[in-house]
Amino acid sequence: MLKAESICKSYPTRAGELEVLRNVTLELAAGRSAAILGPSGSGKSTLLHIMGALESPTAGRVWLDDCDPFTLPERELARFRNRKIGFVFQDHHLLPQCSVLENVLVPTLAGGPRDGAEERARHLLRQLGLSERLDHWPAELSGGEKQRVAMARALINQPRLILADEPTGNLDRATAEQVGELLATLPREQDVILVVVTHSESLARRCDQVYELAAGSLVPR
Numbered sequence: 001m002l003k004a005e006s007i008c009k010s011y012p013t014r015a016g017e018l019e020v021l022r023n024v025t026l027e028l029a030a031g032r033s034a035a036i037l038g039p040s041g042s043g044k045s046t047l048l049h050i051m052g053a054l055e056s057p058t059a060g061r062v063w064l065d066d067c068d069p070f071t072l073p074e075r076e077l078a079r080f081r082n083r084k085i086g087f088v089f090q091d092h093h094l095l096p097q098c099s100v101l102e103n104v105l106v107p108t109l110a111g112g113p114r115d116g117a118e119e120r121a122r123h124l125l126r127q128l129g130l131s132e133r134l135d136h137w138p139a140e141l142s143g144g145e146k147q148r149v150a151m152a153r154a155l156i157n158q159p160r161l162i163l164a165d166e167p168t169g170n171l172d173r174a175t176a177e178q179v180g181e182l183l184a185t186l187p188r189e190q191d192v193i194l195v196v197v198t199h200s201e202s203l204a205r206r207c208d209q210v211y212e213l214a215a216g217s218l219v220p221r
């Protein structure tokens with residue numbers, strides 16, 4: 001179960017306090033998915049970062065499976081993120097000096113390499129249509145290919161929560177459909193929770209709940 005309760009987030013800026021999120025509450029059970037839509041700058045990435053324990057809220061709390069990650073000491077928090085959360089970032093964050101296959105394997109390295117990790121990475125990359133790109137460097141990939149590598153990396157540790165920030169934004173329609181289909185079927189197939197920020201109506205329609213973030217508030221559609 002993912003719970004974000006009364007999340008507020010403000011940034012101090014030169015023009016004064018910028019209030020991005022106002023009392024945002026979201027609850028999702030295992031196996032369920034939510035899509036978040038909203039205009040640029042409305043705080044979608046900020047909310048995703050808070051639910052992924054990458055950024056702390058100004059007020060409010062987050063729980064994943066009854067654990068509030070912001071109460072954990074730094075080392076345990078890093079372990080929690082590594083084990084429980086798969087993040088597909090808006091701008092990939094692939095390691096430029098690692099191949100496609102190595103990038104996908106990075107999250108499996110914490111705590112020693114795991115059995116079957118490479119086989120699983122190859123399988124995921126095949127599902128995402130990247131079998132022919134395993135030894136490429138990220139710089140040798142298209143935007144959409146990078147996004148798909150980032151997705152395989154997010155899934156490699158079989159997380160409890162997948163947070164995806166515009167995962168189909170750089171893809172052509174056919175590939176977007178394919179990647180959207182893979183993402184949207186994960187919650188039911190693997191009992192994980194999915195929160196996806198998207199501008200794609202077709203991806204949003206595949207999710208159990210659809211929200212709009214505007215003026216700092218999250219409103220069900």
Ligand SMILES: Nc1ncnc2c1ncn2[C@@H]1O[C@H](COP(=O)(O)OP(=O)(O)OP(=O)(O)O)[C@@H](O)[C@H]1O
Nearest residue numbers: 011012013018020039040041042043044045046047
């Ligand atoms: N570190 C920061 N300091 C100050 N303001 C910030 C910071 N990070 C984000 N913001 C502001 O918070 C607002 C929300 O940003 P966010 O990245 O969450 O938007 P978004 O909805 O993801 O937009 P997009 O669709 O363009 O990705 C923006 O107005 C942005 O300028």
Ligand SMILES: [Mg+2]
Nearest residue numbers: 044045090165
């Ligand atoms: Mg964003």
